[in-house]
Amino acid sequence: MQVGLNILGAENLYGGQIRPVLRLAADADRAGVDMISTGDHIGFNAAAHAQRVETNGFPFPLEHDWYEPLSLLSSVAAVTDRVLLNVSVLIATVRPPVLLAKQIATLDAISGGRAAIGMGVGWQEAEYTATNMPFDARFGRMEDTVRVCRELWTKAPANFQGREFSFADFHSLPFPVQERVPVIFGFGPSRRNFDRIARVADGWTVNPADMQTFSQSVSLLRDTFAEHGRDPDSAVVQVSVAPERRDDGTVDLDATADKTHAWHDAGATVAVFRPATFCTAGEEVPQLIDWAVGLKSTTDDTREGQ
Template sequence: MEIGVNILGLEALFDGKIRPVLDFAARADRAGIDLICTGDHLGFNAEAHAQRVAEHNFLFPLDHPWYEPISPLSSIAAVTERARLGVSVLIATVRPAALLAKQVATLDSLSEGRAVMGFGVGWQEAEYTATNMPFDARFGRMEEAVAACRELWTNAPATFKGRDFAFENYHSLPLPIQNRVPVLFGFGPSRRNFDRIARVADGWTVNPTDLGTFTDSVALLRNTFEAHQRDPESARVQVSAVAERSTRQRVRRPLGNRRQDPGLVRPRRVRRRFSTCRIRLRCRRTTRTTRLDNQHQGGMTWTGHCRISSTSRQFVRWF
């Protein structure tokens, strides 16, 4: 299992300043975090935003600043050495394929091969209207966009002809450092969507996850990979875990006489002071999580994400 941290909104802990976010990322990288990612929205229609808040408990207010995600990740690339960098998820279909390929290739080059991208189609038509991109048929267009990106990431010159994107004898440099940039799709679990993943992508990113059907969904994803003559164990799964405040009373023991809590498993201890807040990542051992680990370890990549906001300054518990 790999552990990641989502830095979306983290600047709220530092009076809106971005430099402390870079310091946080650098310390998280040194502490052993496997993935640092952020989110993406170009903007909002006020009515659509209000509806999203009411119907889906959308956490971010209308005046929350959404930085273009590749830009801060490129800055983080300069102050980190090992953690992978990505977006969960980037709304790929409001960007032309040539621009999308250039952004990702640049991040992968600056980070020396550490980009891993979650792509989605979003939920808000206003973002498509503002960018003069069609809202209809966006799922199929994202599949085509990734196929076009694969061509641009592999060849110079590159040639591609599709329904929505086409180019011929086109040079787009730099090429990514990685031979194949990992791309995960943020789709709902269905055979049709998993077919799209198996054709052009490398895995599934889910946020939030429905743990009641999660095991069956992962099995379907693997079966779909196998049906497309791809190794089912190569399918990546990235899960966003919900952070919650710990209500458990902390018992302080003298140093040197602290026993391991039998109800907690700590595959990686990260306990550092990050600027104004102290964060401790830990995993609870429960029947549910143990079952998932036992059934789906193999080639799967498990990534938990902790969203850190101004209301979550206390210890964070992972499911």
């Protein structure tokens, strides 16, 4: 199992300053964390945000800072050597796909081949309106977005003819360092969505609301990969792990470890922890990093003992 840290909101552990978060990422890289992740929203309509808080328990206030993820990860790339660079999830369909392909290729090139991007379509129509992108048919457009990226990542000249995007004899360099940049979709667990993943992507990043059917969903994902002629064991399954808490509200790392091991046994290949939800100050982050890295060996030991 790989372990990751999601640095979304971590600046709040350092008095609202973002630069200490880069030191956090560098420390995690040296300690053996496998991935640094962040989240994405371009902005919010206040009424839509309030409704999301009321109906879905959206945990971020309207005043929360959302650093543009690919720019932030480029800064992380400059201070790290080995961690994968992930967004969970990038709202890909509010971005022009040719520009998105260029941004991800640049991130992969400057990091030496470490981009691993989660993509989704979001929930807020206002982000589409503000970027002059269509909200309807966004799930299908996601597939074309990835196809555009893969064409531009591997060919020069590149050619593409889709329902909404097309180009011919188009040169866009640099190519990514990786032969295939991993793309994982943040979609709900359904056969139709897993077909989309198997056609153009490499795995699934799981919404916490979908964990109740996690084991069955992983089985369906792997079966779908096999039906598309792909190795079912190659499917990335990324989960975000919230802390288990004691009755007094303090974080119970042992109980959280047990939950993480259970999800790994059910098919999770990457477990991601967000320091902003585990820690109350930056001084606590080193302990979280050590604990997360230690999970890799205890998980391996557990599986060997089964």
